[in-house]
Amino acid sequence: GNSVTQMEGPVTLSEEAFLTINCTYTATGYPSLFWYVQYPGEGLQLLLKATKADDKGSNKGFEATYRKETTSFHLEKGSVQVSDSAVYFCAPYTGRRALTFGSGTRLQVQP
Amino acid sequence: DVKVTQSSRYLVKRTGEKVFLECVQDMDHENMFWYRQDPGLGLRLIYFSYDVKMKEKGDIPEGYSVSREKKERFSLILESASTNQTSMYLCASSLYYQPGDSYNSPLHFGNGTRLTVT
Numbered sequence: 081g082n083s084v085t086q087m088e089g090p091v092t093l094s095e096e097a098f099l100t101i102n103c104t105y106t107a108t109g110y111p112s113l114f115w116y117v118q119y120p121g122e123g124l125q126l127l128l129k130a131t132k133a134d135d136k137g138s139n140k141g142f143e144a145t146y147r148k149e150t151t152s153f154h155l156e157k158g159s160v161q162v163s164d165s166a167v168y169f170c171a172p173y174t175g176r177r178a179l180t181f182g183s184g185t186r187l188q189v190q191p
Numbered sequence: 192d193v194k195v196t197q198s199s200r201y202l203v204k205r206t207g208e209k210v211f212l213e214c215v216q217d218m219d220h221e222n223m224f225w226y227r228q229d230p231g232l233g234l235r236l237i238y239f240s241y242d243v244k245m246k247e248k249g250d251i252p253e254g255y256s257v258s259r260e261k262k263e264r265f266s267l268i269l270e271s272a273s274t275n276q277t278s279m280y281l282c283a284s285s286l287y288y289q290p291g292d293s294y295n296s297p298l299h300f301g302n303g304t305r306l307t308v309t
Contacts, residue, residue, distance in 0.1 A: 114297070123195070123281055123300030124234075169233065178224055178249065179298060183233035 082107040082172050084182035089167075092188045093160055101155040101185045103144075103170035111172035113137075113146050113153040114179065118167040127155075127168070160189045194218070197282050197301040204308050210269040212304050214282030221286065223265035224298065225249075225257065228279040237280075240265055272308045280304045 087102040105111065112131045116124040128137035133148035144155045153170060170182040198213035216223065222241045226234040226249075236249030238257040246257050254276060258266045265284075269276055281303045286296040 116298075121302065123283070123302045124298070125300065126297040129297070178222075178236050178239045180236075181226075181234040183231060 082111065082174060082180040084170050084172060084180060086168075086170050086182035086185050089184070089186035090188050091185060092190065095162055095189055095191050096159045097189075099155070099157040099160045099164075099187065101168055101170075101187070102152070103154055103182060104150070104152045105170070105172040106151065107172045107174050109174050110148070111174045113144070114171040114173065115142070115144055115153070115155050116169040116171060116181070118169065118184070120166070124169060160187070162189045162191055165189045195282055195284055195299050195301040197280075197304045199304050200302065202304055202306045204269075204272050204306065206273060206308055208269075208272045208308075210272050210306065210308075212267040212269075212280055212282075212306070214265045214267070214301055215263050216265075216284040216299070217263065218284070218286075218299075219262065220284035220299075221262070222284060223259065224283040224285075225255075225265065225267045226281045226283065227251070228281055228303070234281065237267065272306075274308050276306065277308045278306060280306055 083106045085104050114129045115127040117127045118124045128139040130137040130146040136145045142157045144153050167184045167186045169184045171179045195216045224239040225237040240246045240259045256268045282301045283298040285298045
């Protein structure tokens with residue numbers, strides 16, 4: 081089955097710092113790749129996605145590139161804000177059963 | 192906007208009680224899911240359903256059952272609650288599911304039910 085490895089958190093950054101959250105996965109075939117975000121007290125919501133190799137997903141200043149050769153989908157943002165404080169989940173999907181989520185990475189942005 | 196509503200935000204139950212967690216979605220989605228979220232373990236799939244009266248076990252179905260009598264409602268049942276079922280439970284829905292397809296429509300999540308079993 082699918083599995084995901086995300087960097088351990090919490091990741092603590094100052095406002096306007098550069099963010100990278102690493103994600104590597106194992107999956108059969110060619111998965112679609114997703115990043116979900118969970119703000120405090122809420123459920124998860126889709127942040128961005130990429131459905132084939134070399135695709136770049138982007139949303140709200142976040143980006144992630146589907147790297148098939150390294151089976152990675154690292155999340156980046158050039159300048160984080162306090163409002164980006166949340167838990168971020170990486171999830172590959174191969175069309176079998178349901179999404180497999182990583183353990184999540186908590187981001188704390190300080191003013 | 193899709194709305195996924197979980198009936199309770201917080202729930203406290205005693206060991207051995209039968210517990211029902213209810214989830215309703217308002218966008219005619221075919222697929223519905225129950226996950227539990229625990230610190231350090233992320234989200235783990237309990238059960239999912241891709242049609243009315245259809246259900247499939249996820250990765251950790253033991254101690255749980257589900258019911259989907261109507262398309263919009265997916266219930267998670269703890270037959271006899273135990274303390275190790277204390278957790279955050281998240282319901283989600285999505286528009287379609289095609290086995291073998293490399294793409295699925297995004298999941299829409301409810302805000303979760305935090306269940307404490309004492």
